[in-house]
Amino acid sequence: MEPRWPKWYRDDDLSVSLQGVAADTISHLADLGRTVTLLEIYDCPDLMAGSLEPLTRCPKLEWLTLSGGVPDAVSLEPLTRCPELRWLSVTPADLPRLRGQLPEGLVFLNVRGLEVTEPSWPGRYGNDGLSVSLQGVAAADTISHLADLGRTVTVLDIYDCPDLTAGSLETLTRCPELWVITLSGGVPDTVSLEPLTRCPELRDLTLSGGVPDTVLDILSGCPELRWLTLGDLQRPAETAFTAAAYTRLVKSCRELWALYLHCTADTTRAVLTALKEADLGRDSNGRPRTISLWVPGELYRQLRSQGGDGVEVEKWKDSEEDSEKDSEEDSE
Template sequence: MNSPREEINSLGEEINSLRDEMNSPREEINSLHEEMNSSREEIDSAREEIDSAREEIDSAREEIDSAREEMEAVRELMAELRREIDALKEEMTSAQEENVEVRCEVARLRQALVEERAARQDAVEDLRREIRLGSAPSGRSQGDGEEELAPLKDDTCDKGDAISDCDVITPSAEEARPAGGSLKTPVPNIYHLDAELLKMVLSKMDCREMFRARRVSRRWRSAVDDIVSDCRRELTDQQTGGGEVPAPATSLELVLKVQDQPGMTELQAPTAETDTDLRLVAATCHALEKANLCGFKLRVSALRRLARANASSLRELTLPAGISDWQLEALLEPLKDLDHLDVSPPVDSSGKWLRLLPKSLTRLDITGSGRTRARLNNKRLSDGLFVGLQLATDPLLDQLRAALATRTVTKLLITRSPSVTPEATTRLLTALPSLQYVSPQGESAFSGTVLAALHGCSELDTVQLIDNRLLTDIPALTESEVAAVSRMAAACRKLKRVDVTSSVGNVQAVLSALRSTDLRRNSAGQSRTIHVWVPRLVYMLLKRPRSDSKITVHAH
């Protein structure tokens, strides 16, 4: 009986031992499962890292391709700049050679001008001396040099058909006899000249003086009439010969043109003279639409006569540098339909003439400091007054602020004005709330006070922020200046275009600020988009100048 039980117990122990042996592989299998799961997680993580690395590599490849494209564009631009530099060097060399030739020509012309003036002065002195000789009383001495020119009357030498004795005045024997009593041969004078030499002498005189000399005698009148006839014949030949008729080169040609064309619409000084008396033509021009008075000798009486005669027709007027305030007032007072005025007032101008600007004026170009410069090439807006300022000063801006406060000024352009301060610019902008286009350049371009003054311009459409100093002289914008640009863009709801010309760092800072600005919506409830224009070279050097829904970047 004991033997089977022992066997059963032994079998039970073997079974338990086998169970224990079976549990050990299961634990190893479970451990292997855990290791496999951990390996799978590591593999999944590695795959994610590989995918991320692939994306970064693709992004890096795109950046490299973009950088290569930018480098190619920069290389093309540099090559173009090198070609332009070479062309400029060639032009500079040619200009230097031409400059040497021009200087030699100027020296020659100056010498010829000096000689001509001396000859003209001698002829005029001879003329005056002989007029005194002929008009003095017969019993009066002619050698004391104190005689005065007697007034000439029209009937002194014009009566009768034949040339009278006063055409040629010859000193008598008593007048020619010296103090010692010996008789000397009379000295030749202008009255002894033949007709051709007389015409040559008279043609060298000032045009107005030549017409006055015409009253001296019938012989002189005939000589002046011959000069006028010759000039008129030359003008007629030019007109009938075909082609473009050149502008009058002398005062006489201008006088004849005005006489022959009473309906002339454009007046300009002769091309070969710089001091033509306006009185020659002021009384005969009645239909002028455009007048450029640069090169004329201006008198108040002539200005007033010209303005009154063309008050209803004159539309465009250009005045020379340094014209005085009282000349401006005399000229502007009768003009009520003037459209465009280009003026350069004197440095000490009081600005009173600004009150006489006609209400019809649509463009006002002012060059300060009593100097002249080329007219600003800028398109005018469809309505309102365009004001363009060059070489402006703070007093000029203050005078404009007082005069234009009641005007609808839609466009203001201030350029080449390094002496203008931001404070004066701010005062002017505050008085012009109807501006649609404004361009404060130089030091005032990024001034916080200047940009804050634009908040009141509800119709503002375009702003030009141009710092035209050398790139090496342009300082970095401060945080307050960049923030001022951002606030201006948010406050002016109709703003569509901003031109930024500055260093690369400053342009990048402005773009970053505009992108982070809440532009809100315009008055029509639509989303706003601002187009930012930067110089082409700056555009190429910007870091990824992408455009988005709010800011679009362009190169010009």
């Protein structure tokens, strides 16, 4: 068996990974004479009742990964007595068992299928709520458990979930304070995004992969939307919406002010022209609307001088190379 090293390191603290070891091994961690802040447990099917109790003797434990699932005989209740636990990764089978047993200070929760080897943590922090990421699992019953955890879920990132269904998204309406949603990897054509229009607090939405006009027309029913990210930086041609559909969405979502685009250069230029020519009206406070259009560095250098008429062109996710080019151009 190849060693799996901990993925996180911080000075003066100890990061630990356990692979295929006996259950009582966990009990020795608190006696090593060093502060254990990260623990990853892999391939340990012989965990038994009380196996996680010693974690309460690691008072600075911040990061815990339970890979492969926890046997039913093992209680997750000791996690509630880990006061510094902020990051927790579990399998879908463990999720319903966390109902009412989440650590009070938990901020990031990752739920991943058994075939997923590395957790992708939520990309945002949800203020006083819980930020959740799902990987390789998007079944309706998995998402439905989020509303029953006893904590307010405010951020949800769904990665690599080709089995996403309309029923899966319907369950999001049971998380009434969900304000950030990321659907990464594309949404199947058979799945309607209509349930998102019934998430009353939805402010920030990211859709990667193909985004046709029909999707944009549906999203026009999200009145509180403020930030919208569309497309795939690696495959911009898959983002197949038209400038006309994009303009309809902007005019309908009157609180929308920041648009992030990963699409072809021609589509981006068409969107910029259409927004400048459209009557975007006023926001809910009666002020003339200004839209920030964020584009990748190369397009930004081509379009930044073409803003105006209520549209500001901004640069999104500039790389070090982009920053150097911009500095050179600004100095000329």
